[in-house]
Amino acid sequence: MTAKEKIGVMICGHGSRNQNAMKEFSKLSEGLKGRFGDAPVEYGYLEFANPVISHGLDKLREQGCTKVFAVPGMLFAAGHAKNDIPSVLNTYQAQNPGMEIIYGRELGVDLKMIRAAAGRIQEAIDAAPKGVELHDTMLMVVGRGSSDPDANSNINKIMRMLWEGFGFGWGEVCYSGVTFPLVEPGLEHAAKLGYKRIIVFPYFLFTGVLIKRIYSFTDDVAARYPDIEFLKAGYLNDHDLVLSTFEDRVNEIENGQNVMNCQMCKYREQVLGFEDQVGLAQESHHHHVEGIGGGLENCPCNGDCDASCRDEEFCKKHDLPWTPLHSHDHVHDHSHDHGHDHSHDHGHHHHPYPHADHPHGPESMKKDT
Numbered sequence: 001m002t003a004k005e006k007i008g009v010m011i012c013g014h015g016s017r018n019q020n021a022m023k024e025f026s027k028l029s030e031g032l033k034g035r036f037g038d039a040p041v042e043y044g045y046l047e048f049a050n051p052v053i054s055h056g057l058d059k060l061r062e063q064g065c066t067k068v069f070a071v072p073g074m075l076f077a078a079g080h081a082k083n084d085i086p087s088v089l090n091t092y093q094a095q096n097p098g099m100e101i102i103y104g105r106e107l108g109v110d111l112k113m114i115r116a117a118a119g120r121i122q123e124a125i126d127a128a129p130k131g132v133e134l135h136d137t138m139l140m141v142v143g144r145g146s147s148d149p150d151a152n153s154n155i156n157k158i159m160r161m162l163w164e165g166f167g168f169g170w171g172e173v174c175y176s177g178v179t180f181p182l183v184e185p186g187l188e189h190a191a192k193l194g195y196k197r198i199i200v201f202p203y204f205l206f207t208g209v210l211i212k213r214i215y216s217f218t219d220d221v222a223a224r225y226p227d228i229e230f231l232k233a234g235y236l237n238d239h240d241l242v243l244s245t246f247e248d249r250v251n252e253i254e255n256g257q258n259v260m261n262c263q264m265c266k267y268r269e270q271v272l273g274f275e276d277q278v279g280l281a282q283e284s285h286h287h288h289v290e291g292i293g294g295g296l297e298n299c300p301c302n303g304d305c306d307a308s309c310r311d312e313e314f315c316k317k318h319d320l321p322w323t324p325l326h327s328h329d330h331v332h333d334h335s336h337d338h339g340h341d342h343s344h345d346h347g348h349h350h351h352p353y354p355h356a357d358h359p360h361g362p363e364s365m366k367k368d369t
Contacts, residue, residue, distance in 0.1 A: 004066070005066050005067055006039075006063075006064050006065050006066050006067070007036075007039045007065065007066075007067050007068070007069060007254075008039055008040045008041070008042065008060035008063065008065030008067070008068045008069070009032070009036055009039055009040070009041040009042070009068070009069050009070075009071075009250055010041075010042055010043070010044070010053070010056055010057060010060060010068050010069070010070040010071070010101075011028075011029045011032065011041065011042070011043040011044075011056075011070075011071060011073050011246070012043070012044060012045075012046070012053050012056075012070055012071065012072050012073055012085045012088075012089075013025050013043060013044070013045045013046070013049075013073040014045060014046050014047065014073070014074070014080055015045030015046050015047045015048040015049035016048055016049060016206070016208050016209075017048050017049070017209075018207060018208040018209060018301075018304060019301075019304075020207050020208075020304050021206040021207050021208040022045075022049050024205075024206040024207060024237055024238065025043065025045075025073065025205075025206055026043065027238055028073075028205075028237075028238040028242070028243065028246075029041060029042075029043035031238055031243050032243060032246055032247065035243075035247050035250075036247075036250060039069075040059075040060060040063050040065065042056035042057070042059045042060050043056050043073070044056030044057070046080060046084055046085065046088065053085070053088050053089070053092075054088065054092050057089075057092050057096075057099070057101070060099075061096060061098075061099055065099065066098065066099055066100065067099070067100045067101075067102070068099060068100070068101045068102070069102055069104060069250050069253040069254065070085075070089055070101055070102065070103050070104065071103075071104035071105075071246060071249045071250055071253070072085050072103075072104070072105075072106050073205065073246075074106045074107065075106065075107050075108075075113075075144070075203065075204075075205060076106055076107075076108060076146070076148075076151040076154045076155070077105065077106045077108070077148075077150070077151060078146035078147070078148040078151035079146065079147065079148060081105075081106045082148075085103070086103055089101045089103055102253050102258065103253075103258070104249045104250065104252060104253045104258040105249060105252065105258055105259065106249075107242075107245050107246070107249065108154070109154050109157050109158060110245050110248075112241040112242075112244055112245045112248070113158070113236075113241065113242065113245055114158060114161050114162065114165070115241050116236055116239040116240075116241035116242050116245075117158065117162060117201065117203060117236065118162060118165060118166070119239060119241070120201065120233050120234045120235065120236060120239070121139070121162065121166070121199060121201050121233050123233070123234060124199060124201075124231045124232065124233035124234065125199070125231070128197075128229070128231050129229075132196050132197040132229060134166055134167050134168055134169065135167070135168075135169045136169055136195055136196040136197060137168050137169055137195060137196070137197040137198070137199060138168060138169055138170040138171065138172070138190055138193060138195040138197070138198045138199070139159065139162060139163050139166070139168045139170070139171040139172070139198075139199050139201065140171075140172050140173075140174060140186065140187060140190055140198055140199065140200050140201065141155060141158060141159040141162065141171070141172075141173050141174075141201050141203050142173075142174055142175065142176060142183055142186075142200065142201065142202045142203060142204075142214050143155035143173060143174075143175045143176070143203055144175065144176055144177070144178075144203075144204065144210070145175030145176050145177045145178035145179045146178055146179065147178055147179070152175070152179050155173050155175075155203055156173050158203060159171050159172070159173045162201075168199075169195055170193060170195060172186060172189070172190055173186075174186025174187070176202075176210045176213065176214060177210070183213070183214055183217045183218075184217045184220065184221065187200070187217065187218065187221040188221060191221060191224070191225045191228055195228070196228065196229060197228065197229040197230075197231060198228060198229070198230050198231070199231045199233055200214065200215075200218045200230060200231065200232050200233065201233040202214050202233070202235045203235075203236070204235040204236065205235065205236050205237065205242070206235065206237065207235065207237075207304070211235060212304075215232050218230050218232055
């Protein structure tokens with residue numbers, strides 16, 4: 001680092017209308033302060049929340065930062081980490097040539113993240129009634145789901161290492177949306193395998209609409225199978241090992257090791273079933289919802305959004321700002337990292353997901369809460 005160079009750290013999140021999720025993200029970002037010496041740490045979101053990423057970068061620039069280490073607050077490298085965040089960062093750097101922005105990689109499949117996940121699962125086991133052996137227990141890991149098959153496959157490796165590490169009788173994966181199998185058919189299948197206990201673990205960073213729906217579907221399936229004990233493990237949140245993994249990603253940038261694994265990227269290689277997406281232009285699709293959704297701290301949801309704010313009549317009734325989302329035949333949830341695929345009326349296009357008609361997905365979960 002030169003005498004005139006000042007480094008800042010930028011944590012880039014997705015954003016959510018759920019204020020509790022945003023409080024958790026901001027708490028995590030605050031927990032990273034002081035881990036990088038005197039380097040300031042700021043954060044921002046792609047959509048549905050403030051501050052947006054550019055505002056976080058503005059704060060770093062105002063503090064005199066000339067070089068920024070930016071890391072995606074994403075578990076895996078799907079569309080947001082590969083396309084949307086880099087596009088926002090590149091645009092900002094082009095408009096502010098005095099600041100160099102270096103982009104890091106996602107949290108990914110990491111032993112610290114697996115240990116953090118194991119901690120949440122162990123907490124659920126410790127709080128449950130005793131007497132069910134691990135060999136009589138099945139683990140169901142729930143991923144966010146993406147149109148990127150490489151990202152979807154990563155959750156299977158996470159699940160396998162947890163399954164084998166604990167010694168559970170069996171392990172499976174399902175997804176909250178976009179791909180298959182979805183939570184309800186996944187749990188229905190699991191319930192038929194004959195295990196006395198099923199642990200449902202959402203491999204998510206923060207709360208939100210999807211966490212509520214995952215737990216709600218768990219309750220629904222549990223009611224149909226009263227002889228099986230269903231445990232709902234907590235999501236990752238600000239586990240100390242999650243913070244340590246973020247710290248590692250920033251340090252990788254400084255050490256020149258911030259290389260995203262592109263060996264199975266559908267935009268670079270002939271991934272089975274996605275061959276027509278090689279070489280597609282990478283661009284952000286979130287400018288039209290940047291910052292939308294903030295300022296609802298006093299909404300009837302009390303910060304724990306249940307997606308009612310997407311209903312125009314609900315917003316009129318409660319004098320809330322309503323933002324029409326994309327026009328398509330089915331509903332997508334925008335609480336967490338995902339790569340939804342559909343055409344918008346905003347002059348850009350998401351490549352169609354090749355298995356949109358799969359019987360066990362990938363239409364995002366619909367649930368009245």
